[in-house]
Amino acid sequence: MSERRTLLEVEDLHVSFATGRGQLQAVQGVSFTLDQGKTLGIVGESGSGKTVLSRAIMGLLPLSSTTQTGSVRYDTQEVLNAPNDELRELWSTHIAMVFQDPMTSLNPVQKIGNQITEPLRVHLKLPKDEAKETALSLLMQVGIPSPVERYGAYPDQLSGGMRQRVMIAIALACAPRLLMADEPTTGLDVTVQAQILDLLSQLQHDRNMAMILVTHDLGVVATRTDEIIVMYAGNIVERAPTDVLFKSMSMPYTEALLNSMPRIANPSHTRLTAIEGRPPDLLNPPAGCPFSPRCPYAQDKCFKDKPPLVEASPGHSYACWYPLGTTEASPAPAAAPAAAAPEEATA
Amino acid sequence: MGRYIAKRVALLFVIIIFVSVATFFLVHLLPGNPAVTILGPNATAQNIATINRELGLNKPLWQQYFIWIGHVFQGNLGQSFTTHQTTANIISESFPIDLELIIFSQILAFAIAFPMAMRASRRPNRLFDQAANSTTFAFLALPPFVIAPVLVLLFAVHWHVFPGPASYVPLTQNFWSNIHTMILPSIVLALGSIVVYFRLLRNDLISTLQEDFITMARSKGLSDRRIMWRHALRPSSISLLASVGVTIGGLIAGTFVVELLLQMPGLGYQLISSVNQDDYTVVQGITLFVAVAIVLVNFFFDFLFTIVDPRIARE
């Protein structure tokens, strides 16, 4: 892996939806690159645009009701606004996706075996028995016990964790080079979450795949990614290599996300800090920094001018006028506002 | 699954008993002595007594019911007073015509409703969808007794595309002429079914196509065609299949109308002639046969959709 090779290049990506009240700016100028074999974490609250971003990269958004500008290049090939016929050549064999809810994302009336062999037969043109063999070995690889029995089962006969493993098996069937995982562990038990994430990491290393892990949980990406992008209201607000981000996070929103997460280091019964307020109205975004209405450090300038995303040190960029750890961030960090409502912490 | 079947079968038996009791008492609780009906107003008391004895009409009604149902189980539905043909014989001769009409009309309805719904659901509320919705809505106002005479007037009398009334040829006699005579009545019958099937399938397809597993199927790089046929169609056709039984039951009125209009000797034609001749055993026999047949068809299609949706069977 000595050779650094760029697999995915996103440049100034804008996505907006037409709604009854006007254009909704879901993604507003996102740029990043992803190298082969690397893992990128995209983190944000629900409504931050992270899911829309991942679907736009996949090309899964409906072209009729969305406007997408900028550029998404997969291996130098432009895929943004590409016709479905072109994308179909990439889907499964080059880019594959693990969706967040395996219960609704697996076809309820098809045996899981058929759902795994389908891409094998369609894309790789494998004969029936060979496809079945491959599917059984995939089920084994994703850690499903007694794969022969599970092969003929329907999705509702499996547990949530097992279903997510099936989803991973389907995504990996045609050996893609880029795996998109959209909240792959939401709704699973904590122990199962860790198993699924470990499985993803392990498979990724075995296969030298690139992976984009989309989540609302900084803890999920902390140990399993090379780089992290934090999104807020359709913008990248901070981007850094994982270790750098946790060492010197600069954007108050990133800090707020971290504080809203339970941590083992905290004494038990420590209150979780919710991020107060709601994400901004994307039909009518605020003039200044989108986070300013909820930011404990916000100053006059924050409400007037939108901070640009600047690269402060190599690889570490953030969009903030008064980043954390600088003298300018004057008020004491609001460690734990007592009245925080825990259920609003992460949606 | 076992309990589900047991419950269904139990209900089926209740319904069939109800249907047989209703059919039997229907004739007997209504005013007028069947013997008088058979013999006409000038019958002598002696003749009436003879008929009563022959038909067991002097026994208590509940005994008559059990005698009658006993005969039914032996395939004996009595015989016509006018032609002396057995009712079972009349049914076995005329039923194939109804069956053929129903099968043809359903094939036609499926062949039209499915592609139409598949096309409409891909772009809901766009031009094709709206046109299809309005057209089928108009079909609702075209029951067989309204549309059948108009179609006969246009296609048989005016343009001579299809044969007109009284040109029925049995299937065994001349295959192609038989098919030719069946086209027009099948179209008439199909209209009502098209409305039901199109609407159910369109609505279910539209909601299925928004499901996560369809997005997942797209992300697998499958063609739209394959997504429609392999992933969307089956989970969307459950309410349609569940409705086939009821829809076929509703076709009976239409088959009676076209049989009378085109003088095809099916069950409806026979039933109406028997009614007009006060041939009450035949009326009773045909009524029982048709009612039980409809109940059984409903029962069958109720089960069929458990095959399509394995989740129902496991619940």
Next chain:
Amino acid sequence: MSSVSLTQPANEAFPDIKEELVAEEAADRTRKRLGVFFWICVGWIALVVVLALIANLLPLPNPDIGNYSWTQNAGPSWGHLLGVDDLYRDILSRLIFGARVSLIVGFGGALIGLILGGIPAMLSAYRRGRIDTVLNTGSYVFLAFPALVAVIAIVSFWGHALWKITLIIGIFGAPLIFRIVRASTLSYASRDFVLAAKALGASDSRILAREILPNIMPTIISFSLIAVATIIVLEGTLAFLGLSVSPPTPSWGNMLNEGSTLLTGAKGQTNPWLVIFPASAMFLLLISLNVVADKLRAYFDVTELKL
């Protein structure tokens, strides 16, 4: 959560905005109009009803008895707007008097069905218990009996008088109306405002009349119109089969039957008008009833019921 649906991406992806969009939809509804087409259909139904009511007062020739000085099977002319039939009778006159049959059986049958099915349904759904179970199963069993076959059998033994046909069809419509009214009553019977009224000591009949009935009224009205249309079709079918009111009394169904027997010219005469006019009148009445029911259902936002 943060999934994106294909057709309504904004709603699903952004829960905060969803609430606002919902509020917007509610505002839309108050602005919603029934539309011109709705009023045209209401107009046609009203016209048919009024003409049928005042038929005796109109300058129409006797619908039952022909006038042999007229031309047999004549087409439309100024003297006879819709022509003359095979028995020298004015088709327009027969059409207007014939509307009475469809309307009486249609609205009368629906009313009987509402009384026999609707009232027990409200009580049954409100009180629940064993009676509800029995009535519910009973309605299933009753519905399984094919209405047309039963009505044919009964009518053929009992007679073809208008009131008998209306009554029989009403009785056979009752279980269906029972199911509809029961389902919609059930959806309100356990709502908070009903429980509140109970807690305040309101009597059951008061709760049914004041709390539940107004809420299920939109459902009842739109389904009743469908019931009227269905019954009119059933009566028309019976009449076409020669089992409704006896000739010479006109009904649209028996006019179509007469027209049909003349189609081929087998009787030495043809009269396409005797098919075209009753068929058009029937089509327009049925489509009007369906449109009005459909638009009302959309207007009142009546959701599909699980029966």
